[in-house]
Amino acid sequence: APPALLYLPDGSALPLPLEPPPGPTAAELLRRLQGALRLPPAAGDALALWLGSELLEVQLKPRHRPLRLVRHWPELLLRFSLGSPAAIAQDEPCLQLRRNVFFPKSRELELQEEELLRLLYEEAREQLKGGRYPVDPPEAAELGGLSCRLRLGPFEPDRHTELSLRPLLGELLPPGPPARWGALFRRSREPGPAQRLLEAFARAPGPEAPPAGLYRDFLRRCHALPGYGCAFFPGAIERPSGGLLARGGLRPVSVAVGLEGVTIIDPRQKHVLLSLTYPELCWELVGAVGQDGDPAGQEGDPTEPPQLWLEFDGDHEGAPVNRLLRVFSPQAELMSALIECCIELGGAAPPPEEQAPPPAGAAAPPPEAAGARGAPLRRQESVTRPRLQRLATIDYVREG
Structure with missing residues (x-):
């Protein structure tokens, strides 16, 4: 059988060879993935396999067989979505590695392995970028500042400016709510997104901070956001x-x-x-x-x-x-x-x-x-x- 693509939280894809139907279970695939990515045993609890598309997202149980569910995907959409017949016929699910809904936040902060923390960070950042978690602008800036630190290295006043960060705003800050009519005609006295991001970047930990600690700090802040881990x-x-x-x-x-x-x-x-x-x-x-x-x-x-x-x-x-x-x-x-x-x-x-x-x-x-x-x-x-x-x-x- 041709390999299936399993998408990681950072957007990369990993080919997974599948046996003939009914194929391996989600638990078997997750164990293979742990070996391929050299993840610690805790990854089996922190992560799970998901099938998702624009119309439906489901976390797979360990006994589920992804190949079988893909074959029955149109039936699931008929039952659990409002998609039109044409949309259902064209919909194709993606096999994804994501955070396990049943993994407690307290255990997440006990993790030490950098690669596992990075995967959890990448998913949280992607969910923020997609606007799933309601977040106030000051807290969004603090999260963006940590992402700047992880992406650009330690803050350097001579090299990192509002102008240099402006092209990254869409990557590092979540979308805000639609502007109210009144706000369109008022000059806001609050700092703009680029300025808030720059100030938060300047407050981020320096070169002595290890990446695992930065990932953990980011996740700790996400724990206060409505919907995180849901x-x-x-x-x-x-x-x-x-x-x-x-x-x-x-x-x-x-x-x-x-x-x-x-x-x-x-x-x-x-x-x-x-x-x-x-x-x-x-x-x-x-x-x-x-x-x-x-x-x-x-x-x-x-x-x-x-x-x-x-x-x-x-x-x-x-x-x-x-x-x-x-x-x-x-x-x-x-x-x-x-x-x-x-x-x-x-x-x-x-x-x-x-x-x-x-x-x-x-x-x-x-x-x-x-x-x-x-x-x-x-x-x-x-x-x-x-x-x-x-x-x-x-x-x-x-x-x-």
Whole structure:
């Protein structure tokens, strides 16, 4: 059989010879990859194989056989995507090496091997560049400064200037939210992206810092970003019907599910709408294909995509209420399964003493709690602060 290409986080591809169908399992391929790249045993826990395309991304279980899944890819897209028949017919998945969703952040910071840390750094940087993690400009600049240090070497004032860094802005800084109309007519007093990047570069560790330490510093900062280490799913939520424009309808969202909880992100505005740890939420899958083969769940409508219902505590005019948010997505079944798996693995309630160091659990508490512990300043306009007022929830009081 011709070799398959397995894409690494840095964008390079590694040819992998495959046996005739059904082919090797994901666990077998990962072991071969560890040997080819001379990665330490911890790579088997930190990394996983993924199949991904524009329409669907799935982390493979160790027993999955990638070749078999590729053959059944159109069937998976029909079930878990909204792609048109033409798009599904042309879609081809890529086999990728990426971070394992089930790998705890605390263990990530214990890694010492430089090549493994580099692979994790490259994926985190690529996700930032793609705009998946909401991040405020000051923190984006600090991450960009570390990337400058790794890419260009130690800072040299005579050689590194705003002008020299400007061509690298697209590579080193994530895209920001669309500019508001008012901002287009105001002269901002804040430093521009190139100046912020240069200042952060100048603050980066000097020539004595080893690359492994720089990679670890970058990952530690990423741990505070909403969605880091999560699997992402496309979805939509209802818009509030009130307001001057009274737009209503559905708002596209990105749903990040990981070991610590669920985060709803506005992918266009690049900010958090809702962030919940597992102890703070209840969930229910509605409208998915039932185990007995019924076209929709007990309460589902076959003409609508499945829904993930998230219930959490809130208040209405000072009175405590239960809030229900409906997330519409053809991948709601995948979200629900991942939530259940993360809770079974113990991600819902880590010991409090393990949450004390910011690197190990900075993303787990709500942003308000994180700010109270001395994390980077969470301004009201921060993209990491939940915007509950932009959610259309069903509020009710549970009897008893």
